[in-house]
Amino acid sequence: MLIAILMSGLAVGAVYALIGVTYNVMFSASRVMSFTAGQLGMLGGVLGAAFIGVLGLPAILGFILTLAVCALVGVLTEIIAVRPVLNSLEQHLYVLSTLAVALLIQQFVAIEWSTEPQPFPRLLGVGGGGPTDEKFWLPMLACAATVAGLEFLYRRTLVGRAFLAIAEDNFAARALGLPERNLRMGSYALAGVIGGVAGFASGQLLLAFFANGAMLNFYGFIPVALGGLGNNRGAIISGLLLGVFQQAANFTFGGVFASVAVFTVFIVVLLAAPQGLFGMPPQRRV
Amino acid sequence: MKVTRRGLTIGGVGLATASGLGLARPAIAQSEPIRVGWLAALTGPSSAPAIGFDRGVHHAVDAINAAGGVGGRKIELIVRDTQGDPTKAVNAAQEMISRARVHAIWGPTNSGESLATTPIMARARMPDIHPCFVDSLINVARYPNAFRLAPSNSQIDDAVSDYGVKIMKLKRFAVIGDTTGYGTTTVTSSSAAFAKRGADVVYKATIDATQPDVTPDMLRMKNAGAEAIAVWTVSPGLISRLMNTRANMGWDVPLIGHPAMGSGEVGRLVAKPENWEKTYILGFKNCSYGPDGKLPAHVQEFVDSIRGKIELEDTTLWWVVCGVDAINLVARAVRETGSTDAAGIIGYWNTVTNYPGLYATCSWSKDDHNGLPQSDLVMSEANTQRLGAYKLAPGYS
Numbered sequence: 001m002l003i004a005i006l007m008s009g010l011a012v013g014a015v016y017a018l019i020g021v022t023y024n025v026m027f028s029a030s031r032v033m034s035f036t037a038g039q040l041g042m043l044g045g046v047l048g049a050a051f052i053g054v055l056g057l058p059a060i061l062g063f064i065l066t067l068a069v070c071a072l073v074g075v076l077t078e079i080i081a082v083r084p085v086l087n088s089l090e091q092h093l094y095v096l097s098t099l100a101v102a103l104l105i106q107q108f109v110a111i112e113w114s115t116e117p118q119p120f121p122r123l124l125g126v127g128g129g130g131p132t133d134e135k136f137w138l139p140m141l142a143c144a145a146t147v148a149g150l151e152f153l154y155r156r157t158l159v160g161r162a163f164l165a166i167a168e169d170n171f172a173a174r175a176l177g178l179p180e181r182n183l184r185m186g187s188y189a190l191a192g193v194i195g196g197v198a199g200f201a202s203g204q205l206l207l208a209f210f211a212n213g214a215m216l217n218f219y220g221f222i223p224v225a226l227g228g229l230g231n232n233r234g235a236i237i238s239g240l241l242l243g244v245f246q247q248a249a250n251f252t253f254g255g256v257f258a259s260v261a262v263f264t265v266f267i268v269v270l271l272a273a274p275q276g277l278f279g280m281p282p283q284r285r286v
Numbered sequence: 287m288k289v290t291r292r293g294l295t296i297g298g299v300g301l302a303t304a305s306g307l308g309l310a311r312p313a314i315a316q317s318e319p320i321r322v323g324w325l326a327a328l329t330g331p332s333s334a335p336a337i338g339f340d341r342g343v344h345h346a347v348d349a350i351n352a353a354g355g356v357g358g359r360k361i362e363l364i365v366r367d368t369q370g371d372p373t374k375a376v377n378a379a380q381e382m383i384s385r386a387r388v389h390a391i392w393g394p395t396n397s398g399e400s401l402a403t404t405p406i407m408a409r410a411r412m413p414d415i416h417p418c419f420v421d422s423l424i425n426v427a428r429y430p431n432a433f434r435l436a437p438s439n440s441q442i443d444d445a446v447s448d449y450g451v452k453i454m455k456l457k458r459f460a461v462i463g464d465t466t467g468y469g470t471t472t473v474t475s476s477s478a479a480f481a482k483r484g485a486d487v488v489y490k491a492t493i494d495a496t497q498p499d500v501t502p503d504m505l506r507m508k509n510a511g512a513e514a515i516a517v518w519t520v521s522p523g524l525i526s527r528l529m530n531t532r533a534n535m536g537w538d539v540p541l542i543g544h545p546a547m548g549s550g551e552v553g554r555l556v557a558k559p560e561n562w563e564k565t566y567i568l569g570f571k572n573c574s575y576g577p578d579g580k581l582p583a584h585v586q587e588f589v590d591s592i593r594g595k596i597e598l599e600d601t602t603l604w605w606v607v608c609g610v611d612a613i614n615l616v617a618r619a620v621r622e623t624g625s626t627d628a629a630g631i632i633g634y635w636n637t638v639t640n641y642p643g644l645y646a647t648c649s650w651s652k653d654d655h656n657g658l659p660q661s662d663l664v665m666s667e668a669n670t671q672r673l674g675a676y677k678l679a680p681g682y683s
Binding site: 001004005008011012015115116117118119128129130133202205206207209211212215247248250251254256258259 | 330465489491492493494496497498499501502503505506521522523526530533534551554555557
């Protein structure tokens with residue numbers, strides 16, 4: 001029983017963590033909280049089911065195509081919803097523009113795909129539905145691979161360091177001759193890939209369902225707030241903790257009371273540490 | 287008498303006015319089509335029932351018109367797609383009443399829309415038949431024009447709890463629903479129905495339909511000692527997760543309740559076909575296969591007659607035949623009263639007793655506009671759908 005709760009909690013938590021990282025990658029490059037993060041996760045599941053389950057493509061090809069389309073959606077989000085409002089960040093127009101794109105994606109999927117959840121194909125056929133089933137460990141594996149990949153990208157590659165440079169200070173990065181716009185588009189494509197990985201890996205758990213986007217937007221935001229805005233490690237740890245806590249609350253309290261428990265803890269943590277559990281207090285230049 | 291030019295003119299005008307306003311009117315009324323409004327949520331997320339009803343409605347209208355109509359008057363359908371939106375349903379109902387001047391309305395087909403349109407139709411004294419379940423939609427004092435051609439929620443609760451307690455002979459039940467208004471209210475009413483029969487409701491909860499894993503909830507139900515789970519949701523995702531988790535836990539507990547558990551979407555989402563077994567849904571006697579594998583004779587005859595004409599594999603038989611019955615009840619009222627007068631149609635429906643419909647044996651009276659007898663509600667095996675109908679659940683002779 002404990003293993004069942006732990007495995008499903010970690011699996012769900014890994015998905016929340018990846019969506020949190022998706023938020024962070026977009027935020028780091030543009031200082032914009034893009035509410036398309038959850039929709040990218042939803043697209044990962046729907047496109048995976050469409051390419052593999054409906055069109056019958058091999059799983060690897062379906063996976064690559066899914067990530068390519070999600071990356072494209074990420075780039076389009078930057079062009080349509082982020083770039084036009086970058087000059088007026090203080091007015092928070094990006095809330096409206098990114099929410100509008102998120103709704104467009106959701107409605108398009110509802111019309112063209114289905115308003116009912118559709119099955120996601122078995123990928124490896126490992127496990128018989130119990131705690132060791134692939135639907136539980138695939139999201140965890142995807143989360144671990146993403147963390148390792150991001151660490152490699154940011155620490156070992158020039159492009160990754162350039163991403164970090166514009167995240168740190170985009171004015172200084174531009175002054176040094178870094179192509180800020182291209183790097184920002186690259187970050188949004190990367191966010192699309194991470195969101196797509198989250199949705200694809202959790203397809204068997206969440207099913208290919210257009211309404212998953214709103215749910216992931218919501219629960220994916222909590223690790224960002226708890227872990228500290230822009231802090232990927234904080235988002236990963238907070239996401240995993242959130243998933244386990246949510247499943248434990250489901251077992252202890254049941255039904256909707258579990259959501260009440262989750263949000264009570266969320267509010268208490270933010271009251272105690274407004275910058276998030278792993279975030280630094282804002283420093284003022286003097 | 288001297289006939290003057292002025293007298294001739296006045297007389298002519300008077301005659302023309304009289305013929306226009308009164309004398310010729312009955313002749314026009316007798317030949318004009320019978321206009322039936324059909325408020326249908328044909329698109330949108332809750333469109334599946336209306337699409338099924340629509341097939342039956344068009345079939346019935348075509349059949350009546352092909353036979354010469356009702357007393358020579360053809361039926362004209364005025365269809366408006368409400369998209370499941372109460373605001374659109376209200377606009378469509380008002381347009382049907384004041385502009386299209388329909389003689390009767392069939393629909394809306396979901397309770398949310400019906401809650402909005404029923405008072406409007408009552409004010410206009412518009413004869414209305416609808417298939418919505420919410421109890422408060424039928425009230426002969428407030429809505430004397432509204433007639434239900436479906437079970438009420440109370441009847442459904444009674445049917446499911448009767449099956450669990452009296453036929454399955456179980457004592458301890460878990461009652462769960464989704465977090466929608468429907469799920470929340472039905473969990474309460476269904477629990478009360480079980481309690482009324484002396485059963486213990488050992489677990490009662492609502493679950494978010496998008497919750498990825500229901501293992502914790504199922505463990506709680508098992509630990510509480512539930513012998514059966516009553517499920518009240520229309521979400522195939524939640525239903526299939528309950529079934530898959532039940533199988534993974536190796537828990538042989540029956541699921542009973544909402545007809546959505548028998549939908550094709552659920553069949554596509556269960557991990558293995560056997561996960562769909564031991565699930566019993568609310569059904570209707572006329573639309574259930576008996577032990578001989580056949581429907582009641584008159585329904586079987588209808589199904590045989592529409593083979594190849596109406597698609598039944600992707601819908602539910604009761605939706606189709608309910609649409610047929612609704613149109614036939616309007617036609618019958620016009621035939622029996624000889625007019626399309628609203629008071630006449632309502633007055634006739636108030637006298638309908640044991641109408642041998644395809645969907646059910648329907649009765650209405652001045653004091654009760656709930657059309658279905660409790661005996662027409664049965665339970666069916668969820669995974670046995672064939673031509674839109676299901677096999678009777680175990681326990682019925």
